[in-house]
Amino acid sequence: MSIDIWLFTAIVFFILTICAVLRIIPGPTLNDRLIAINVAVTLACAGSLALTVAAGSLLIALIAGLLACIVFAITIRCSQTHKRSPV
Amino acid sequence: MHSFRYYDTMLPDSQEVTGMSALILDVILYLLLLAALGFGAISVIGLLLFPDIRSRSFTGLRAGILAITLVTVAGMSYGIYEWITSGSIQFQYLLYAIGSIMMLILVLVLNRIATDIVCRSSVPVFVPSSDEEEKE
Numbered sequence: 659m660s661i662d663i664w665l666f667t668a669i670v671f672f673i674l675t676i677c678a679v680l681r682i683i684p685g686p687t688l689n690d691r692l693i694a695i696n697v698a699v700t701l702a703c704a705g706s707l708a709l710t711v712a713a714g715s716l717l718i719a720l721i722a723g724l725l726a727c728i729v730f731a732i733t734i735r736c737s738q739t740h741k742r743s744p745v
Numbered sequence: 746m747h748s749f750r751y752y753d754t755m756l757p758d759s760q761e762v763t764g765m766s767a768l769i770l771d772v773i774l775y776l777l778l779l780a781a782l783g784f785g786a787i788s789v790i791g792l793l794l795f796p797d798i799r800s801r802s803f804t805g806l807r808a809g810i811l812a813i814t815l816v817t818v819a820g821m822s823y824g825i826y827e828w829i830t831s832g833s834i835q836f837q838y839l840l841y842a843i844g845s846i847m848m849l850i851l852v853l854v855l856n857r858i859a860t861d862i863v864c865r866s867s868v869p870v871f872v873p874s875s876d877e878e879e880k881e
Binding site for chain 1: 774775778781782785786788789792793798801802805806809810812813816817820823837840841844845847848851852855856858859860862863864866867
């Protein structure tokens with residue numbers, strides 16, 4: 659029995675991503691949640707790169723890159739909006 | 746499930762490459778990917794354990810970027826090696842190597858910008874005025 663190291667890496671990265679996503683819930687502030695989202699997206703991108711080789715499809719990396727762009731843009735926008743709003 | 750690794754995407758005339766170079770590549774890939782997993786775990790542990798937002802963002806950013814960099818280096822090595830050994834006619838390996846570099850740059854730049862903005866908005870940096878400096 660051989661282990662596909664790429665698939666194993668992808669699975670572990672997605673488990674770590676779930677852990678980072680679970681960190682979003684306790685917060686307590688918006689910035690804590692945004693940091694957790696950044697880490698989760700970074701780990702998900704690493705997992706998608708490994709999954710691309712394991713599954714043999716370049717479409718996975720393309721979709722992951724587009725989703726990462728969208729999520730980072732939302733994060734930056736949320737952070738700037740939160741910065742401008744009076745405390 | 747099919748994989749680049751199992752050579753079922755190769756053209757009929759191409760030969761499967763085995764031997765010492767493939768073994769060395771496998772060892773390098775294992776080491777790089779296991780190191781990437783380690784840095785990913787450090788990133789999440791730092792995110793869960795550290796108390797303030799700056800230390801959490803620092804650990805999450807640095808360790809996460811190191812993890813994705815190691816995965817990218819492994820993917821690049823694999824893609825370029827397979828592209829060369831398949832006779833430079835299977836461009837999916839080259840595309841994968843280029844795409845992984847582009848994703849690394851994208852994540853690196855956007856993550857850096859987003860984390861910087863979040864940190865500055867959460868803990869404003871105090872810059873002493875010239876009067877206060879003169880008093881000291």
